[in-house]
Amino acid sequence: MRLVEGPSGRKYNLAFQQSPTLIMPVSEAVGTHPYLRLLGIGLFGAVLCFLLARNITQPITRLRAAAGGIASGRLKTRVDPTVRRRRDEIGTLGRDFDRMAEQIEALVSAQRDLLGDVSHELRSPLARLIVALGLLRQASPEGTPEYLNRIAQEADRLDKLIGQLLTLTRIESGIESTQREKFDLTNLVQEVAADGDFEARAHGGEVKVLRADACTTLGVPEILRSAIENIVRNAIRHTAPGTSVDVTLERITASEPKAVLQVRDYGPGVPERMLRDIFVPFHRVPNQDESNTHGAGLGLAIAERVVRLHEGHIQARNAANGGLIVEIELPVHGITV
Numbered sequence: 001m002r003l004v005e006g007p008s009g010r011k012y013n014l015a016f017q018q019s020p021t022l023i024m025p026v027s028e029a030v031g032t033h034p035y036l037r038l039l040g041i042g043l044f045g046a047v048l049c050f051l052l053a054r055n056i057t058q059p060i061t062r063l064r065a066a067a068g069g070i071a072s073g074r075l076k077t078r079v080d081p082t083v084r085r086r087r088d089e090i091g092t093l094g095r096d097f098d099r100m101a102e103q104i105e106a107l108v109s110a111q112r113d114l115l116g117d118v119s120h121e122l123r124s125p126l127a128r129l130i131v132a133l134g135l136l137r138q139a140s141p142e143g144t145p146e147y148l149n150r151i152a153q154e155a156d157r158l159d160k161l162i163g164q165l166l167t168l169t170r171i172e173s174g175i176e177s178t179q180r181e182k183f184d185l186t187n188l189v190q191e192v193a194a195d196g197d198f199e200a201r202a203h204g205g206e207v208k209v210l211r212a213d214a215c216t217t218l219g220v221p222e223i224l225r226s227a228i229e230n231i232v233r234n235a236i237r238h239t240a241p242g243t244s245v246d247v248t249l250e251r252i253t254a255s256e257p258k259a260v261l262q263v264r265d266y267g268p269g270v271p272e273r274m275l276r277d278i279f280v281p282f283h284r285v286p287n288q289d290e291s292n293t294h295g296a297g298l299g300l301a302i303a304e305r306v307v308r309l310h311e312g313h314i315q316a317r318n319a320a321n322g323g324l325i326v327e328i329e330l331p332v333h334g335i336t337v
Ligand SMILES: Nc1ncnc2c1ncn2[C@@H]1O[C@H](COP(=O)(O)OP(=O)(O)OP(=O)(O)O)[C@@H](O)[C@H]1O
Pocket: 164, 230, 234, 235, 238, 265, 267, 268, 269, 270, 278, 283, 284, 285, 286, 292, 294, 295, 296, 297, 298, 299, 300, 301, 324
């Protein structure tokens, strides 16, 4: 019952009569209408299935992400704590996965430490040997015997090899985030190409920069420089006499912008089946006379790890009209102006 006022100012008493069948709890409404009841059960089932499926797929997706991390060489990757805390089989699997990852990391780092220690220990006696050789040469200024020159040459090769092994082990133990800095990739590529051009001109070749878009990236410039230097040096060594080495740096604007560096030569290329192997330590393509005495076969292996540490990707392919193209993709962090 409510008191209301009419348009003429007269007052009325308004009385409502509720029908008991019109207003009822939802549960009763669903209960009385068979379709509504079915719909309710269906909805409840759907929500339950969704929650159950999510409960299973979510931790599996997290496990997959951790497995992906280990597979791509990030050995510090561990399963998300929410998966490990579970008291079911998925939780057990997560804990087992972490134990396995710890074992792999320990094994790999022990192996790496051993390689680093051995290389380091070899360096000191070798340095003394090189000094002694220099003194011997000075002592007999009238002419150094041929075999002494040979010993000096081999000692220099050993020194370079040990230096490369030390670099490899250092890079494999990762880069601290504090070592990373934003730097001008375009400038770095142009400097390496200019140095390469200087070297190539001594043998009648040249290194040309055909394109150099403005790119900056995040990382350690010194190690990236030596990786690119090795690729340019390889190209200078293999390109046919009188031909150039072509360098291009392109900025690709996609959802995640990236820099694509290509170093191309006009040499014999690499047999298709060995295009991946050349990134494995000590893998070299034998020459026609089964020799390849230029280097140890570590340059591209180091380059591959350096690029991976910069969240990039490196690959080699043969150009349609001869020669090798080595391509590096790196994430771009802002544009240089
Ligand atoms: N541009 C190229 N054309 C043809 N073959 C190449 C080219 N670049 C590399 N290779 C092949 O790949 C192998 C591996 O290259 P990598 O740079 O790792 O080692 P390397 O140059 O032999 O020695 P290092 O770089 O350790 O001094 C080379 O030995 C060579 O056979």
